[in-house]
Structures are given as C-alpha cells and as structure tokens.
Amino acid sequence: MLRSELYRAFHRKWTLIAFALGLLVVVIGYIAVQVGPLSFGVSLHEYNAWYVFLQVFGMNFNSIWGLTVPLLAALPFGDTLIYDMNHGFEVPLLMRIGKRRYFLTKWLANIIVIACVFGAVLSCSLLLALLWRRDTVLPVVLPPLIGDHIPSGLKPGIGVFASSYQPHVLSGLFWAHPGLYSLLALLIGILVTISIGSLTIGASFWFKNRYLILSTPFIFYMVLNVVLQFLGLYLWVPFLMAAGYLNAHNSIGSTVAYWSVILLFSLILVPLGATRYGKSEFTAKVSIDEKEG
Amino acid sequence: MRAVELSDLHKSIKKNKVLKGVNLLANTSEVIGIMGTNGCGKTTLLRIICGLTSIDRGVVNVLGQNIGPTSTLPEGIGVVFDPPGLLADLTGLQNLIVIAKIRNIMKTSALRQLLVKVGLNPDDKRSVSKYSQGMRKRLGLAISMMEDPRLVLMDEPTNGLDRSGIAELRGWISELKSSGTCVVIVGHYIEEMTAVCDRIYTMDDGRLSQSSGASSRTEPASPTIR
Numbered sequence: 385m386l387r388s389e390l391y392r393a394f395h396r397k398w399t400l401i402a403f404a405l406g407l408l409v410v411v412i413g414y415i416a417v418q419v420g421p422l423s424f425g426v427s428l429h430e431y432n433a434w435y436v437f438l439q440v441f442g443m444n445f446n447s448i449w450g451l452t453v454p455l456l457a458a459l460p461f462g463d464t465l466i467y468d469m470n471h472g473f474e475v476p477l478l479m480r481i482g483k484r485r486y487f488l489t490k491w492l493a494n495i496i497v498i499a500c501v502f503g504a505v506l507s508c509s510l511l512l513a514l515l516w517r518r519d520t521v522l523p524v525v526l527p528p529l530i531g532d533h534i535p536s537g538l539k540p541g542i543g544v545f546a547s548s549y550q551p552h553v554l555s556g557l558f559w560a561h562p563g564l565y566s567l568l569a570l571l572i573g574i575l576v577t578i579s580i581g582s583l584t585i586g587a588s589f590w591f592k593n594r595y596l597i598l599s600t601p602f603i604f605y606m607v608l609n610v611v612l613q614f615l616g617l618y619l620w621v622p623f624l625m626a627a628g629y630l631n632a633h634n635s636i637g638s639t640v641a642y643w644s645v646i647l648l649f650s651l652i653l654v655p656l657g658a659t660r661y662g663k664s665e666f667t668a669k670v671s672i673d674e675k676e677g
Numbered sequence: 678m679r680a681v682e683l684s685d686l687h688k689s690i691k692k693n694k695v696l697k698g699v700n701l702l703a704n705t706s707e708v709i710g711i712m713g714t715n716g717c718g719k720t721t722l723l724r725i726i727c728g729l730t731s732i733d734r735g736v737v738n739v740l741g742q743n744i745g746p747t748s749t750l751p752e753g754i755g756v757v758f759d760p761p762g763l764l765a766d767l768t769g770l771q772n773l774i775v776i777a778k779i780r781n782i783m784k785t786s787a788l789r790q791l792l793v794k795v796g797l798n799p800d801d802k803r804s805v806s807k808y809s810q811g812m813r814k815r816l817g818l819a820i821s822m823m824e825d826p827r828l829v830l831m832d833e834p835t836n837g838l839d840r841s842g843i844a845e846l847r848g849w850i851s852e853l854k855s856s857g858t859c860v861v862i863v864g865h866y867i868e869e870m871t872a873v874c875d876r877i878y879t880m881d882d883g884r885l886s887q888s889s890g891a892s893s894r895t896e897p898a899s900p901t902i903r
Contacts, residue, residue: 388778396766472762476820479727479754480779 385481389493393461399501402459406505409452413440413509414516416448434562437513438569453502454601457581461497465490465588466597487658491585491651495578502577506570572640579647580605586653589660678705679738680828680859681726686735688721695721697883699735705827708850708860710870712888713880719863720758722880723830726861727756740827752780755826759833761817765806769816770799773823782824795819796845810837822849829853831862835869847873 393399414436440449465487468474478486580601587600679702686699695718703709713719724730726739728750737744740751764772773788783791789799795815805813814837821829835843850873853860864870867888870877877888 385779388775391778392764392767392771392775395771396764398766467764468762471765472758472760473764475727475729475756475758475762476776477779478729479750479756480752480776 385477385485385489386493386496388477389461389464389489390496393464393493393497396461399460399497402456403501403504405452405459406456406502407508409448409456410440410505410509410512413448414512416440432562433513433517434566436517437510437566440509440513453577454580454605455599457498457502457577458584458598458601460501461494462581462584462598462601463588463594464494465585466592466594469588470592470594483658484655487585487654491582491654494585495582495647498578498581499574503570503574506573510566510570572643575640575647576643579643579650582647582650583653586650586657589653589657678741679703680705680707680740681709681861682736682738683722683726684736684738686722686725686737687733688718688725688730689733690721694883696725696732699880699883699885701878701885703859703861705857705859706854707876708854708862708874710874710877710888711861711863711880711885712865712867712870712877713863717880718883719880720832723756723758723832723861723863726828727754727830753825753827754830755821755823755828756830757814757817757821757832757834759814759836760810761813761820763805763813763816763820766804768804769797769801769808769812769819772805772816773819776820776823780824788823791819791822792816795822795849796842811839811842814838815842818846818849822853825856826853827858829858829860831860833864834862835864835866843869 468477474486481489583601583604584597587597591597591600681701681703683699683701686696687694688696699722701709711719711722721730725732725737726744728739728744740753742751744750764775767775769792770785770788773783773791774785777783777785777788792799795818797812797815797819805816808816814834818831818834821831834846838846850860850862860873862870862874867877870888878885879888
C-alpha cells in the first residue's frame with residue numbers, strides 16, 4: 385500500500401507544483417535577503433552562506449517561508465484521503481487492505497512525500513546559498529580577509545563573535561561548524577514541515593471540503609501563534625530553528641519537542657478520525673448516498 | 678460453491694429502514710441481477726456484500742467467509758460503482774498500477790492487456806479527468822476485473838456505455854461467468870438484465886423478490902428469496 389501511495393504521489397502534478405513553488409519562495413527569500421541585510425543592520429561579517437540559508441527559511445515567524453510553508457506542505461499529498469473519500473477511490477483500496485492499514489498508510493505516505501519534497505527544496509536552498517555567497521569558506525580553512533570584513537563560519541571567529549551575542553545552546557556549533565548547524569536546521573525544517581503538513585490527514589475525517597483541508601495546517605499554525613502570543617509565549621514558538629546565535633530563545637530541544645508534539649497530535653487524529661468515520665458510515669462520503677438519497 | 682449468501686439482512690440509514698430481511702444465494706459461475714427504483718437500497722446491498730457498509734442484523738457470507746466488523750474481507754472481490762472511483766489526475770494505466778501495487782500480483786504488461794480488453798489505449802497519456810463518461814466506466818470495469826476476481830459486483834455497469842460498449846460488456850460478463858466468477862449486477866433496465874443474468878431479483882420496500890423476467894432463465898436450485 386505504501387508503494388502504491390508513493391507511486392501515486394510522485395505521479396501527480398501537485399507534488400511537482402509544490403516543489404516548484406517551494407523553490408520560488410526560497411528564491412524570493414534570497415532576493416529579499418540580498419536587498420535587505422544592510423538595512424536590517426546585519427553586519428557583513430555575519431553575512432555568509434550559512435547565515436543567509438538560515439535566514440531565508442525561518443529566521444522568524446514573519447518570514448516568507450514561515451508564512452507559506454504550512455500551505456505548501458499540504459499541497460503535494462494533503463488531500464489524498466479526502467480525495468478518496470469524496471470520489472469513491474477508497475473502495476478498491478479498502479477491498480485489498482484493512483481500514484487501519486489504509487488510514488495509517490495514508491498518514492505515513494503523506495509525511496514521506498512532504499519530507500521528500502521539502503528536503504529537496506531545502507537542500508536546493510542550501511546549495512543556492514553556497515552559490516550565492518561564494519566567499520563563505522569551510523570552517524576548517526582559514527579564510528582570507530575580504531576588505532575590512534572577516535568572513536564568518538570560521539573557528540577563529542568563535543571567540544571574537546560568539547561572545548558578542550546572547551548565549552544559545554547551539555551558538556557554539558554554528559560558529560565552529562556552520563555547515564553542520566545548517567544541516568541540522570535543515571533536518572529540523574523537514575520535521576517541522578511534516579508535522580504541520582500531516583495535519584491534513586486527520587482533518588480529512590472532520591471536513592469534507594478539499595480546500596478547507598488543505599488550509600488546515602495554515603489555519604492551525606496561525607491560530608496557535610495568535611493564542612501563544614496572547615499567552616505571552618510567542619518566543620517559545622519556533623517555526624524553524626533560526627540562526628542560533630541571534631535567537632537565544634529557540635533552543636534545539638524546545639524546537640524539536642514543540643514540533644514532535646504536533647506530529648504526535650497529527651498521528652493521534654488518525655485513529656480518532658477513523659473511529660468517527662466508521663461510526664458515521666463509510667457510505668456517507670461516497671456517491672451512493674447522493675444517488676440513493 | 679456459494680459466492681454470496683445473505684441471510685435475514687437488515688440495515689437502516691438515518692432511521693430509514695433500507696433493507697428489511699434480505700436473503701440471497703449466489704453461486705460461482707452465476708450472473709445475478711438486482712433491479713429496483715432509485716433509493717431502494719440496491720447499492721447499499723452491494724456495499725454490504727463487499728464489506729464497506731456494516732449491517733444491523735443478519736448474516737453476510739462472501740466466498741465462504743462471514744463478513745463482520747472484526748473479520749477480514751476475502752480476496753478476489755472486484756467492484757465497480759457508478760460513477761467509478763478513479764484518480765482523475767493520473768492516466769488510465771497509472772490508475773491500474775496504483776491498485777496493482779498493493780498486492781503486486783499483476784505486472785504492468787497484464788494491466789496494459791486489461792486496458793486493451795476494455796477498449797482503452799494503455800499508451801494514452803491523457804489524465805482520467807479528460808476521459809469521457811464511457812471511458813471512465815470502462816476503466817472502472819477494468820479495475821473490477823483486476824487480479825482474477827471470484828466475485829464481481831457491478832453497479833449500473835451500462836451507465837455511460839454506448840451500444841458497442843454494452844455489447845462488449847455482455848461479452849466480458851460471459852467470460853467472467855465461464856471462468857467460474859460470480860457476477861452480481863445492479864441496474865434499472867430489465868432488457869439489459871435478461872440478456873446476461875441467470876436470475877433477476879427486484880428490490881422493493883427493502884426486500885428482494887424474484888422478477889417475472891427471470892422465468893426464461895435458469896431457476897435457482899433452492900428458494901433463495903423472501
């Protein structure tokens with residue numbers, strides 16, 4: 385069943401469209417960063433590829449990526465369950481596997497597809513950052529001076545620059561191994577995206593409208609942030625792991641824990657919804673009741 | 678061998694009693710027709726047989742296995758509802774591949790042959806959303822005939838088919854019958870039923886009764902209707 389779902393996902397146009405839109409958002413983000421860094425007051429010595437990469441995909445809640453990713457995460461395969469239920473395609477599938485496997489496979493396939501699409505987008509983003517900022521050097525290599533500025537991402541910079549900022553659980557890692565830090569951020573970015581995107585499967589049991597279901601992650605994310613802001617917990621809501629040395633509030637532990645809870649919540653919605661689905665009669669969503677009144 | 682055995686079947690949907698004690702026996706190599714007006718519960722009966730809808734009371738035995746909330750549906754059931762459930766953004770062949778990948782019994786070459794058999798071009802690159810109603814019906818029928826089913830349930834299979842399509846459908850049903858498959862057809866028109874069915878039942882007020890049109894066909898070996 386999983387192979388079947390993945391075949392289906394990677395042969396539909398929406399998967400490709402989500403990837404293309406993701407890349408577009410990233411490119412727009414880079415343009416915005418290129419235009420804006422000096423006006424944001426960011427020193428040139430910090431403005432290296434690693435920093436740019438992190439800034440583009442999740443510096444803060446208001447970043448383009450931060451706002452669009454809940455919608456983009458739902459796009460590739462978020463409507464897989466509601467499509468089946470509304471079009472009767474669950475029939476040949478349920479004839480071959482049980483309900484439990486069917487629903488769980490839907491959830492799993494959705495998160496795998498999201499991870500693949502956004503893993504690819506974020507990897508492209510990282511490559512783009514490296515191409516964009518060619519003056520960035522690997523941490524192990526002593527960088528040359530560029531004008532009056534010292535490129536960052538270098539071990540010699542640890543003591544000089546890191547002490548200038550608020551301490552952060554991973555700020556040392558960023559200064560010592562910015563590449564590793566960025567890869568870690570990329571992995572957390574994927575976790576975040578699958579967490580928010582996987583909500584669509586659970587939502588399919590409660591709503592029948594495809595567009596409403598595809599909007600669920602975005603609505604959930606916005607409401608959650610408004611509520612947490614209202615409670616004064618905004619800073620504990622890391623959408624992504626931002627540049628660690630700049631944002632002392634978002635630790636890797638809180639970030640992973642926060643999004644893991646949402647992922648778990650998404651998973652719990654599946655058996656809850658499946659139970660509800662069974663009680664409400666399978667037929668209610670398929671053509672037969674419409675036809676038979 | 679019994680393909681379908683329904684005994685004292687009761688089913689209500691939203692306080693409306695759809696089935697009121699339905700009994701039915703269908704054997705292998707037999708074609709059964711069920712007729713009735715819109716909303717009389719024909720399709721619900723098909724869904725019950727293929728385990729998609731639960732029952733309030735009674736016994737459902739399909740291919741020798743009782744169907745219930747905790748039991749597993751036996752393999753070898755093909756079904757096509759009206760309209761057929763299809764993935765509109767994939768091609769016809771891709772639709773079949775998605776389903777075939779679950780059990781991995783049929784190879785792509787066999788799926789291509791099946792498409793040719795139902796009159797569709799396996800190399801057609803158009804998505805199903807571009808298909809006509811008749812083409813969708815043919816694809817739905819192809820799905821129902823995948824993986825050598827022992828029981829095929831067809832809900833208004835002639836809907837959307839032209840004359841030649843209906844003639845071809847009769848041929849496919851005959852093929853299924855001769856290979857030992859039981860076919861249960863739900864429809865509206867007695868002419869279509871008498872052409873292919875061994876027995877025809879009419880569903881009225883939640884009960885099945887044998888239609889007078891079936892007298893020209895093979896009579897059941899035992900009383901199977903109420």
